[in-house]
Amino acid sequence: MNVATPGKDAPNLDKTAPKRALFSSPSAVAHNKTNISTPTTTDKHNTRESKNLMDNRHMQLADNEQMGDVCKQLRFIFIEKAHASEDAVNDMRKQMTEMQTRQKAELEMLTRQREEMHTRQMAEMKMLKTIIEQQWTIIEQQQTILRKLQQTINNLMQAVKRMMLQ
Incomplete structure (x- = not known):
């Protein structure tokens, strides 16, 4: 296959894509059809260029593998961090x-x-209330007893006065 490099008017934007001829000369087409076994300078140039393309492809594949490894590592890190953060949240x-x-x-x-x-x-308040009520009952009983004693003393005093007056 005859490959021509693009000129200044047609820049190659895709550096990794194989270079294609924008047009083929009739001699190059005829040469490719008739003289397949004898290399010419254009064939040597094409071979060198295709070797460079292959080298570029291999380098690109190696770069892609490295990028893939980096992506895998990053994905692993982010997934682990996500799991770690999920674990932390849990x-x-x-x-x-x-x-x-x-x-x-x-x-x-x-x-x-x-x-x-x-x-x-x-319960303590109820017990205290009961105790206080009992104490008031006792106090009332004592007051009743004291009144009776006072009454008795008064009665005795009057009896003594009457006896003394007699």
Whole structure:
């Protein structure tokens, strides 16, 4: 195949693409059809150029492999980081759930303790009320006894006065 390099008017934008002739000369076409076995200077040039193209292709493939490896590494890193961040989020969720569970348990325990303390205080207050009522009953009984004693003393004093007057 006869390949011609593009001129200044037709720049080759794709450096990796094989170079194609924009036009073929009739002698080159005739030469390719008739003299296949004898290399000419254009064939040597084409061979050198195709070798350069092959070298470029191999370098490009090697670059692509390296880029593929880099992409794989980056993908692995990002996936691992994503998994790591997912694991971290899951760990945080577990910790939050555990903390909420502990807080609920502590709140329930404190509520029970306060209820028990309130119940005890109410029982103590009832006992104190009962004791105070009993003490007031005793005091009232003592006052009644004291009144009776006072009455008795008054009665005795009047009896003594009457006896002395007689």
